[in-house]
Each structure stands twice: as C-alpha cells, then as structure tokens.
Amino acid sequence: MPLxxxxxxxxxxxxxxxxxxLAGLLPDIASDLDVTVGTAGLLTSAFAVGMIVGAPLMAGLARNWPGRPSLLGFVLVFSAAHAVGAATSSFPVLVATRVAAALANAGFLAVALTTAATLVSPDRKGRALAVLLSGTTVATIAGVPVGSVLGTLLGWRAPFWAVVALCLPAAIGILKGIPVRRTQQDATDGPALRSELAQLQSPRLVLVMLLGALVNAATFASFTFLAPVVTESAGLGELWISVVLVLFGAGSLVGVTVAGRLSDQRPLLVVAVGGPLLLIGWPALAVLAEVPSALLFLVFLQGALSFALGSTLITRVLYEAAEAPTMAGSYATAALNVGAAVGPVIAATTLSTAAGDRGPLWASGLLVAIALLIAFPLRGVIAAGRSSRAFR
Known part of the structure; x- marks a missing residue:
C-alpha cells in the first residue's frame, strides 16, 4: 500500500x-454540564448528523478543489472546533462544536475515501479502505482509551485538547505526503455533479448503503453506552472502561484487517458468516454483562464482527458508486453516519426501560436482525462483481 x-x-x-x-466521557460531561447521560449521548448523534449532512455537501463543494489543500483545510477546521469545545461550559455550544467538527470530518473522509481508491488498482479498493479505516480502529485501541484515562484523571476537557494536538502531525503529514493529483481541470473532465447524484437512484447502491447504516447503528448503539455497562452491570471501576474500549478497538482492528482481504472478492462470505455471529453476540453480551470475563471476551468479539461486516458493506458502496468518482466517498460516509446518528438515539430510549444499562445491547441485536432480514433475500447484490445488473 502506498505511503x-x-x-x-x-x-x-x-x-x-x-x-x-465520548463513549468514556459521557458520565463526566453529563455531570459537569448538568444534563442526563442520555442527553449527553446526543453529542454522538449530533456529530453523526453533521457527518451525514456534511459528507455530500462538503464532497460536492470540494469536488473541483485540489485534493491536498481540501484535506488540510478540513483538518484545521476540525482542530479549531475541538479547541472551542474544550473551552466551553455550555452544552448547546458543545453540541454546535460537535456539528462543526463533524462537517469538517465528513468533508475530509469523503475526499480521503475517494483519494484512497485512486491510490490503488481498481480491484484493491477493499484493501485500501481497510488501511484507511485502520486509523479509526487504532483510535479505539490507543486514542480512545488514553482519552478515557485523561478524562478520568484530568477531566473531560483534557481529551479534547489532546485531539487538537493530534491534528498537528496529521496536518503536516498531509501537507508533506499527499500528492496534488487533481486540479480543477481534472475534475471538470469527470462526470457532472448531476450525473454523480443520479447514482443514488440505483437500488443496488441504496441497498448496500442501508445495510451499512443498520450495522453501524448497531455498533454505535452499544459502543456509545459501554461505560455504564462496565461500571453498573459488571460492577467494575471507572478505569476498566479504558480496558473495555481497548478490547473493542483491538477486535475492530482484527475485523477490518481480515475483512480487508476478503471484501473485494468474497464479501458475501463475510456477511454470511459474520452476520449471524454478530446477531448472537449482542444479546449474549446483554445476558452475560455482569460476568466480567464474559464481558471482556464478547466486547472484543463484537468489535471484530461489527467492523468486519461494516467495512465490507461500505466497500460495496464504493464499488456500486464507481460511476460517481468524486461523490462515492461521501455516499459511504453518509451511510456510516446515518447509522452512527440513529443508533445512539435508539439506544438512549432503552435506558429508561426495564433493560436499563443493557438496553442498548438488546437494541443492537434488533438492528442487526433487521439488516440480515433485508440482506438474505437480496444476497446476490452483496456478492462481488456487478453481474446482477437486472436488479437495477
């Protein structure tokens, strides 16, 4: 893979x-800003909504801009939003900074996904996506747990300042390492924006976007509210939240890595094997959450299965949107974040039910079940290649 x-x-x-x-910071944010944990969980949804809106909007605006300046600008805006968020004492302002950061993140990811696909041969999009998403999975292994520890020791604002600091080497790396491959003239030689948007009329594309959104909704429904499961259901101390997040992240890295080697040629295998296991895993975690050893094992397993299945479906989005070269990344980003927005909202409604802290885990199982019920009769659409043209 290229540098x-x-x-x-x-x-x-x-x-x-x-x-x-935020999965490890919600209780502290809620206490400091005088809101409930469920309300604080809406910060995750606010970020996701910004990503949903921002992905096509930013990709559409940036499609005629050179790639490197676009990526650099998005990183700098993202950093500035976190500096404001770290300094505020107002929950509405914090929500606004999350939306602003999400818009920048969406623009970056939409351009980055498209750029990543152009850096490799057409039959290696899945591998390229796996490398790109490894940044996210490493974040869950290292960045997120460290953020959780910083939040526990220094307060929830410290991780926000840490993100600001992380953006500096990222910006330098983009400035020094990303080639300027696209100019405005290059972009105008490609398909018109209207033509690229018209690809959203493809039932195949919409289907894989829907499946990706459902699986990601299940992932975020539980991940957002893991902290209460660790401290309440399992009865472990706050520092164990970081351990659980590390395990989830380690699993997600394994899942993305394995799926990256299969998603280009054998996506149906990933869905057929990983889907049912993921479906069983969420209810199993809900039932066994009070047993620390079972909690730790299942969190790792669910991280692996969630990201293996999710990344495979998002790879299919890139394949199905191949005729929208500058907007394909935004479609994949939007699919991911529709799920990230809906999942925590659904999960938050379960916290006040008899299921309590384990409600989000049951909600995740239901979302995966819906995804599999949709996918099973249309499994030919998920299969590699574009042979099922009749579906269009």
Missing part, C-alpha cells in the same frame, strides 16, 4: 479518537 494512504490514516486516527472518545 500517502497511511498518512491519510493518521488523520483518520485523530478524527476517530474524537468520534469514539
């Missing part, structure tokens, strides 16, 4: 740290 791809992954690491670190 510029790893430099993009470095920036994704900084952004992934920000997106996921």
């Amino acid at each position: 510029p791809l790893y430099l993009l992954a470095l920036a994704v690491f900084a952004m992934g740290t920000s997106e996921f670190m």
